[in-house]
Amino acid sequence: MATMVRLLRQTDQIVEDSYERKNEAELQRQREYLSSVKIQANFRGSQVRSYFTHLNNCATVIQKSWRGYVGRQSFRVIVKNSVLIMKLNHFNAMATQVQKIWRGYYVRKYVYNYYSQKRYLEALIVKNAIVRSELEDYTEQQENLRRRQTEHEERKLNEFLARKNHHLISTEVIPGIYNSPFNPYPSEQEFLLRSVAPLKHEKTKKIGHSYDPTCKSYECPKPKQLPPIVVKPQGPFRDPTEVQKQRYKGFQPTLRVATSFTSLEEARQILKAEEWVTRLNDDIFQPFKRRDRKYEPLLHSTSKFGHLPFGTKYYREEFLDKHITPKQFYMMQDPEIIE
Numbered sequence: 001m002a003t004m005v006r007l008l009r010q011t012d013q014i015v016e017d018s019y020e021r022k023n024e025a026e027l028q029r030q031r032e033y034l035s036s037v038k039i040q041a042n043f044r045g046s047q048v049r050s051y052f053t054h055l056n057n058c059a060t061v062i063q064k065s066w067r068g069y070v071g072r073q074s075f076r077v078i079v080k081n082s083v084l085i086m087k088l089n090h091f092n093a094m095a096t097q098v099q100k101i102w103r104g105y106y107v108r109k110y111v112y113n114y115y116s117q118k119r120y121l122e123a124l125i126v127k128n129a130i131v132r133s134e135l136e137d138y139t140e141q142q143e144n145l146r147r148r149q150t151e152h153e154e155r156k157l158n159e160f161l162a163r164k165n166h167h168l169i170s171t172e173v174i175p176g177i178y179n180s181p182f183n184p185y186p187s188e189q190e191f192l193l194r195s196v197a198p199l200k201h202e203k204t205k206k207i208g209h210s211y212d213p214t215c216k217s218y219e220c221p222k223p224k225q226l227p228p229i230v231v232k233p234q235g236p237f238r239d240p241t242e243v244q245k246q247r248y249k250g251f252q253p254t255l256r257v258a259t260s261f262t263s264l265e266e267a268r269q270i271l272k273a274e275e276w277v278t279r280l281n282d283d284i285f286q287p288f289k290r291r292d293r294k295y296e297p298l299l300h301s302t303s304k305f306g307h308l309p310f311g312t313k314y315y316r317e318e319f320l321d322k323h324i325t326p327k328q329f330y331m332m333q334d335p336e337i338i339e
Contacts (some may be wrong), residue, residue, distance in 0.1 A: 162192045
């Protein structure tokens with residue numbers, strides 16, 4: 001019993017000791033757990049880093065190998081193109097050389113032959129001499145022709161002046177100014193005056209007035225001028241010339257007579273005929289054309305009563321009670337045709 005009492009008294013101490021040991025164990029366990037986690041983290045980090053390093057090294061090797069392969073392929077293509085260009089340049093140079101030699105031979109042989117060129121130049125010299133001689137002859141002929149014309153004009157002028165001054169000729173009683181008694185013989189002007197006839201002055205004939213005041217028809221010949229009026233009549237009279245023009249004015253056709261009433265329709269027919277002449281295809285335009293069946297127009301553009309007059313007919317609301325005139329409205333080109 002005493003032992004039981006003593007144990008009961010020590011129960012609290014035992015519980016506290018157990019709690020303290022439990023707490024210490026828990027703390028130790030926690031420290032061990034954290035240590036193990038840190039160790040595992042460091043190990044796994046080093047492992048992953050070493051793996052990444054290995055992967056980077058592998059990727060570097062792969063990229064190096066691939067880039068080297070691509071570079072070698074590109075270099076081969078560049079070298080191949082360079083060799084091809086060098087060959088083409090060489091071949092072109094050789095072809096140019098061959099063409100140069102052949103063209104030189106052909107030109108020297110057939111185009112610019114020395115002997116044929118020499119013969120051509122000799123013939124050209126002879127032809128130039130002939131042309132120069134002909135041109136000199138032609139120039140001399142033209143000069144002689146101009147000189148003869150000038151002499152003829154001077155002779156005609158001298159004859160005209162001699163006829164005009166024919167009153168200065170000498171007579172049997174009085175010598176003229178060109179026939180001086182102190183000279184042994186007359187001058188050339190005196191002989192010229194004797195060889196021509198005096199200038200005649202034709203008198204103008206008076207033309208009678210052909211004015212006929214009794215004209216009854218407008219088709220009669222129009223008189224050239226009205227009879228002269230000695231004294232102007234007093235009063236507000238019009239000019240006789242204006243009265244005459246008004247009286248003998250011819251008929252002028254009106255616009256109705258000069259222009260056809262169907263000129264617009266005729267012009268349209270002419271335009272259609274010209275368009276038909278210049279047309280390349282006589283087939284009517286259709287949106288699409290199929291050989292197996294005929295074109296069927298759309299529903300909104302046709303009906304069972306025929307094609308709707310869209311674009312060819314103007315629709316207007318009619319209010320006959322508001323119209324100014326019962327006549328229908330229409331447009332015409334010439335306003336004088338509208339009655």
